[in-house]
Amino acid sequence: MALSTHTTPTGFLLPSIHSAPPFFTQQPNPATQATVTEQWTKLILSYARFRRLFTLRVEDAETSGGDWDEVSRNPRINRRLLPSYLEYIISQLVAKGLAVYEPAKQTRSVQLYWRLPEEWAEVLHEWASSTGQLNTIMTFYEIVEPPLPSELSNLPISLLKKAIGILAKTARAQIIAVADGEGVRFLAGTSGR
Amino acid sequence: MILKSYTKLIDGTIPVQALLYDDEQLLGSQEGVGIYDGQQKSAHHQSGAIYVTTHRLFYYSNQSPHRYSFSFDLAHTTQTDYYAGLFTSSAKVTLHLRSLDDVADDEDDVTAGWECSVCSFRNPPGTSRNSQVCALCGVPRSDPTDTSPTSKSLPSSRSTTPFTSEVSCTACTYLNTASSKSCEICGTPLPGMHSGTAPPSPALKPISDYGPRLIRVSFRKGGDKSFYAILKRSLQGKAWEVKTGRYQAVKCPRSGHRFVASVHVFNFLRFTTVSDGLLRNAETSAQTSHSDMTESLKDLEAFMVKARDMVRLAQDLNERLSATTGPATSSSPHSSSLSSEPEEATFIRSSLSQLGLQMANAPVTLDMIKDERKWEEQLVQELADVIQDGDSGKGILRGRGIIGLDEVWGGWNRARGISLIPPSTFLTIVRQIKSHTLPPLDVRTFPNGLTVLHTPEFGEGAFSDRIVTLLAPEGGKTTSEIASFEDLGLGMTWELIQAVEQRGDIVRDEGGGGGGAWGEGAEVRWWANVFDGYIWDGHSFQDS
Numbered sequence A: 001m002a003l004s005t006h007t008t009p010t011g012f013l014l015p016s017i018h019s020a021p022p023f024f025t026q027q028p029n030p031a032t033q034a035t036v037t038e039q040w041t042k043l044i045l046s047y048a049r050f051r052r053l054f055t056l057r058v059e060d061a062e063t064s065g066g067d068w069d070e071v072s073r074n075p076r077i078n079r080r081l082l083p084s085y086l087e088y089i090i091s092q093l094v095a096k097g098l099a100v101y102e103p104a105k106q107t108r109s110v111q112l113y114w115r116l117p118e119e120w121a122e123v124l125h126e127w128a129s130s131t132g133q134l135n136t137i138m139t140f141y142e143i144v145e146p147p148l149p150s151e152l153s154n155l156p157i158s159l160l161k162k163a164i165g166i167l168a169k170t171a172r173a174q175i176i177a178v179a180d181g182e183g184v185r186f187l188a189g190t191s192g193r
Numbered sequence B: 001m002i003l004k005s006y007t008k009l010i011d012g013t014i015p016v017q018a019l020l021y022d023d024e025q026l027l028g029s030q031e032g033v034g035i036y037d038g039q040q041k042s043a044h045h046q047s048g049a050i051y052v053t054t055h056r057l058f059y060y061s062n063q064s065p066h067r068y069s070f071s072f073d074l075a076h077t078t079q080t081d082y083y084a085g086l087f088t089s090s091a092k093v094t095l096h097l098r099s100l101d102d103v104a105d106d107e108d109d110v111t112a113g114w115e116c117s118v119c120s121f122r123n124p125p126g127t128s129r130n131s132q133v134c135a136l137c138g139v140p141r142s143d144p145t146d147t148s149p150t151s152k153s154l155p156s157s158r159s160t161t162p163f164t165s166e167v168s169c170t171a172c173t174y175l176n177t178a179s180s181k182s183c184e185i186c187g188t189p190l191p192g193m194h195s196g197t198a199p200p201s202p203a204l205k206p207i208s209d210y211g212p213r214l215i216r217v218s219f220r221k222g223g224d225k226s227f228y229a230i231l232k233r234s235l236q237g238k239a240w241e242v243k244t245g246r247y248q249a250v251k252c253p254r255s256g257h258r259f260v261a262s263v264h265v266f267n268f269l270r271f272t273t274v275s276d277g278l279l280r281n282a283e284t285s286a287q288t289s290h291s292d293m294t295e296s297l298k299d300l301e302a303f304m305v306k307a308r309d310m311v312r313l314a315q316d317l318n319e320r321l322s323a324t325t326g327p328a329t330s331s332s333p334h335s336s337s338l339s340s341e342p343e344e345a346t347f348i349r350s351s352l353s354q355l356g357l358q359m360a361n362a363p364v365t366l367d368m369i370k371d372e373r374k375w376e377e378q379l380v381q382e383l384a385d386v387i388q389d390g391d392s393g394k395g396i397l398r399g400r401g402i403i404g405l406d407e408v409w410g411g412w413n414r415a416r417g418i419s420l421i422p423p424s425t426f427l428t429i430v431r432q433i434k435s436h437t438l439p440p441l442d443v444r445t446f447p448n449g450l451t452v453l454h455t456p457e458f459g460e461g462a463f464s465d466r467i468v469t470l471l472a473p474e475g476g477k478t479t480s481e482i483a484s485f486e487d488l489g490l491g492m493t494w495e496l497i498q499a500v501e502q503r504g505d506i507v508r509d510e511g512g513g514g515g516g517a518w519g520e521g522a523e524v525r526w527w528a529n530v531f532d533g534y535i536w537d538g539h540s541f542q543d544s
Helices: A030-051 A083-095 A117-130 A140-144 A157-169 B002-006 B107-112 B224-237 B263-329 B343-354 B372-388 B405-416 B423-431 B460-471 B479-486 B490-503
Strands: A055-057 A099-101 A109-112 A137-139 A173-178 A181-186 B007-009 B026-037 B048-053 B056-061 B070-073 B077-083 B091-097 B166-168 B175-177 B214-219 B247-251 B258-262 B402-404 B442-445 B451-454 B506-509 B525-528
Touching: A030 A083, A030 A109, A083 A099, A083 A109, A117 A157, A117 A181, A137 A140, A137 A173, A140 A157, A140 A181, A157 A173, B002 B007, B002 B026, B002 B070, B002 B214, B026 B224, B048 B224, B077 B224, B091 B224, B214 B224, B372 B405, B372 B423, B402 B405, B402 B490, B405 B423, B405 B451, B460 B479, B460 B490, B460 B506, B460 B525, B479 B490, B490 B506
Parallel strands: none
Antiparallel strands: A055 A109, A099 A109, A137 A181, A173 A181, B007 B070, B026 B048, B026 B214, B048 B056, B056 B070, B077 B091, B091 B214, B166 B175, B247 B258, B402 B451, B442 B451, B506 B525
C-alpha cells in the first residue's frame, strides 16, 4: 500500500508515515521504537513550528478539538495517538532536550523547543538589532507582544527569560528592574554565530 | 492446718507449665511472696513464687522446692480480700475458703484422671469437676468408686456403698446400672444406690476447729495489685465449673429422631441408650466389614485366576514367537548382537509383533545395544525415521515444516509403544537430528520456552523474509490471517511472528481508532517495517 502525504486544512503537509497505522502503536521492539520516536519528534516539532505552538499536553491526545488534532489523529485511517503513547513520546522529547516539563515536577505537559533556547537567543538579538532596539530598555511584554508581528510574538515568558539569560552571559543583554517587573536592554556585543 | 487440708504437695522442681491440666491456662505469676496459714505465718512458706491459673494457685518454695511447694484449687475459694499494706506490713491477698464438706470430692480424680466404663478411654485429669462425661464416647462417668482402681487411698470415707455394678429393681427385678436412680423399665425408684450424689459423711475432724478458714498471700516484693486483678478474673471465670443448663440437640440412636434436651435429660438419655446403641453399632459395623472382606477376597481370588491365565498366555506366546521371529530378527539392522540378545528383548519383540504394533524395525532399547553411544545413534536414526518416514510423507511431520517438541516426543513414544523414551534422553537425541534428516531439521527455542523442530524454510531469516514479502504489498494482516496463509497453528504463528518482530522486520498496529470500529483491544495487525529507511516527506521550512 503506497502511503501518501496529506495537506491539512491549516496548510501543513503531513508526512506519508502519518497514514501508516503502525505509526500510532507503541512498538515493543526497542530499535524499531527508537526510529518511530525520531519520526514523531520531527513531526511534532515541525507542526509546532508551523502553528507556532509552544505547549504539548497528554490531554491533547485524550480530547479532540485542540490545536494538535491534525497530528494526533488520522481519521482517514481511523487511528489516533493514545495518551499513554503520547506520554512516552513526550518523555523522549524531554530526554533529548527538545522539550522541558512546564510546569516542572509533572510529566503530562511540556514546553516544546522547536527552537532551542540558544537559537531563540540569536533570533531575539537579531530582531532587536534589526528593529533598532539596541541600548533601549524594553519590558518582556513589549518583546512578546510587539506592535508588528514578529518571530517572537507569543513566545512564552519562561522561554524568553532563558534566551535573555544566554544573551546576558555573552554580554549582549542586560536584565534591568523596571517599574512593573523586569526589563532588558540589548547591547550590540559580538554575535555568537 | 488449713493449708495442709486444702492444698496438695507438688514437686517444685517441675515447671508450672508441666503441671497444668489440659483445659488450664497460666494467667500470671509473682516472685517474693509468703503464705499465711490462717492468721499465722506458715514457717516453711515464707519465700517463694506464686502462679495463678484458671483453676489453681501454685506456690513454688525457694528454700525447699521438693517439700514445701503446693497447689491450691481455686474452687475452694468463697471470697477474697485485698489489703494494700502499711509501713512495714506488706500487701496481702486473703482467700476465704468454703468448708471442705461442701466441696467433697476426691482430689485424685483431678490429678489421676479416670477411665470410661464403656470405651475404656483414659480421660485426662482436669476435665472440669462436674462434667463427668467421657471425652471420647460421651458416656457420663459412672460411680468413681468402681471405675477408678488407680485411685490412691481415699482421703475421706466418702461412700460406704458396696461394690455393685448392677442394682435389682424392687418392683420388676430388672438389673439396673448402679448409677441409675430409678428403674429403666418401670420407673420405680431404686433403693439407696445414689452413691455418686449422696453427701459423704465427713470422717475427719471439722476443719473449723482450726480457726478461720483462710489463706493469705503476702507480697514482699510488690506486684500485689496486678496479681489480685488476675486472681479476681480467674475466680470470676470459674473455669473449673461446667457450664450447666445447656441445651443440646440429641439424636436418638434408636429412632433417629432429633430433639432438644437439657443437659440433665441428655445425660440420662445417653446413659440409657448410648451404651446400648454403641454395642449395636459395633455389632453392625463388624458385620459389614466382615461381608466387605469376604467380597473383596472373592474378587482377589478371581483376579488371581485371571492373572495366572495371563502369565500362562504370555509364556505360551513367548515360546511360540521366539521360535517364529527368531530368523526374522536376524535381518534387522542392529542384530549384530543377536546371539547375546537377552531374553527380555526377545520377549518384548515377540509381544510387540503379537500385539500388532507393526514397525519396520522393532524399537531400540538399551539392553539391545550395549554401547551407549551406539544406542544413541540408533535412537537418532529411529527418531529421524519416525519424523520423516522417508519420502512417503507419513511421518510425524506430515509434510509440515515446523512441529513442537511435545508432539514429536509423544508421537515417537506412541510409535515405540514400549520402552518409552524419557524426556531427558529425548532432548539429547533431538539435538543430533539435523545430520540424520533431509531436509535437515533444526531445533529452535522461542523466548517463552516453546521448542520446535523445523525445516530450513521456517528458520528465522527465511520465515521473516517470507512474512515481509507477504505483508509488503497490502500491509496489515492479523496473526490468524498469517496462520492460515502459512497453514500453522495460531500459537506457533504468534511465536514465529514475535520472533520476526524482535528482529525489527515487522511492526505492529494495535488499532486505537478515535471511537471507530477499532477498540483498544482490537486484534494486532502486522505490517512490514515502514519506519526503517523512511525519509521525511512532510512539511519543510526554508531555513532548516
